[in-house]
Amino acid sequence: MAKEAEYEQLIVKHLDNIVYVSDPVTYELLYLNEKGKKAFQIEDNKYQGQKCYKLLQGKDSPCEFCTNHLLNKQSFYQWTHFNVPLNRYFMMNDKLIEIEPGHAVRLEIAVDITESEKRAQDLEQRLTTEETLLKCVQTLSAYNDQQAAINELLNIVAAYYQGQRVYIFEINYDNDTISNTYEWCAEGVSEEIQNLKDMPIDTISRWLAKFEKFGEFYITSVNETLNKDSEEYRILAAQGIKSLIAAPLIENDVIIGFIGVDDPIANMNNLHLLKSITYYIINDIQKRKMLMKLEYMSYIDLLTGVYNRNRYISDLESIKLENHMYSGVLYLDINGLKRINDSFGHRYGDYIIKKAADILCGVFSEPIYRIGGDEFVVICLDLDEDTFNQRIALLRRRLSEDSELDASIGSTWQQGTIKMDSLVNHADDLMYAEKQNYHDQHPNASNDHADAVARVISEINNERFVVFLQPRIWLSSNELAGAQALIRRQLQDGSFLWYDQFKSEFENEGVIRFIDFYALETICKALSSWGKLGEKKIRISIKLSQTTLLEPNIVESIQRVLKLHEVHPRQFCLEIDEAVSKLHINELKAVVDRFLASGFAVSLNAHVLNDLALTNEIALNEIRFDEACIQMLMSDAECGKHIRQSINMCSDAKQPQSVALGISNQEQFEQLKACGFNIGQGSYFSSPLLISQFETSCLHLKSSLYEHKK
16 A cells, blocks of 8 residues: 555646556556546456556557657656557656666556547548548649549549549439449459449439438448348449448539449548539539530531531541441432422421421431431441331331422442442432432422523523534444434533533533433434434434433333334433442442343443443443543553453453544554454544534444444
């Protein structure tokens, strides 16, 4: 007792703190004051003889943080310590004291600093949180790429909470779904973003209720907290998630999504950061939606909801960089839209435009573009030909069933390497060919078209279009083989424009067929007249516009003219020009076969040497070699070799005749004759003649073309 009293006398001024004395060698407690006995719940002197590390620290061996080796008799050694059994922070003051000579003991005074330490920790945590929040804000403003900015933000949040996965979900109330839109994963954690798209919003109904009631929340144990039969538990358990924290994204008092952290191990009880960054995330989502809306408006036709011309141009550029097995293009043009607008108002015209878009959307799932006021294009990539044609047939049926909408369409499909621009242009040509029929059947449907028709008919009646014939000669016998019809337009000054010089103007106005059929009928009248005079029949070669040639019922239309004048189809050779020859092989073959089946001869322009390969797949009556081909034959050995091969092929009785155009002198005549050309044409024989001149100067050279080649 005397010794204890002595200790108490020594520490009397520290009665408000825990004080103990221990043997630094044996670690036995020698003294514990009343404050200490109360804190550790020890009665009377039952502490005596017990080890300090056992009673005060709950350890089975001396503490690894013991300061015995640091102590002396002159001054206190001061340090901070968290006592686990008491769950408190203490400022420790240690010193060696000598109660008996030669025997030093350890004196320790523990001052409770828990409240101040917590305040310091709270301050430090707040500073850390604010620093992290500032870093998040700086990140969002530093990146131009929003996706990269959000991903870095999630990375910062993950570091703060030391989570395994951080994510953002957004709610779509239009279809009652929720989707994972952003995700950050720790190394070794599998991504889940693709598996968490368009989930029913009911999946998180329990979370929504908690968000409404509490705001942010912390699920400490998925296994203990959630109903194991719920979809919510199934999704979380499948990902191996044990705990999580989440905070709602709220815009105008409506929950539009949430941010969550899976399996956090730091700052779990401080959700301030998570809550604070939601405001910045919402702002970024709003910015993204605004940009998406602007992009939508720049790429979407606001009247119909289909893509606009900007998107069409952009997609064409992208398609050029891609490889596709086959591609189909549809071109649709609303007939008479100007008349509809003028007669019934633009509101009704808009209704018709939207109806056209709706019908297209009902047939095609592929991209649809409104590229002009009344024009639509559909691009079908990697769609097989049968399916594409079925879609076209369905579209035609839908259009025919609609009493309000009238439209012309052109469609084409191609396999292998394609030039999309060319494919679209060809579909456009086919559409215009079909539209020509509409204008023929509805001559007053468009004031502009009616005016164009009136102008071209006036020019025809005033004999502004003149048909010339240029003789064709058998090179082997110098006899007349036939003639090529050349249509010229006479100007006010008496000069003439060639057909290719004025054709596009009348094609654009949709009236080129009037000129083509005028030329056709003029030739038929001449052939009929010559027949009645007993002249032997010759074959006339004529080039029609591709717009006319691609009309759906062109064969029947030409046959009606021939029948009227009692002229046989075999007296005509229809020239396929370069534009038409660039059709897909199946389409070109279909055009040629339709004419051949009706008795017409067909001629192909070999200006593009690649066209020569088509002769193996398409039955032709003749191949025309223009001046450019002749020049290559004379000057380019390699090209000349290929041309000679084609000429030799034509020398076979079953193969097409070879026609050399533009022969201008004796030397060319002899060389081409030696090369094996069958027929020649050019100024060397005769310049183009009026029909009356041809009758008087050339018919005496007549020699039946179909007698040489039937």
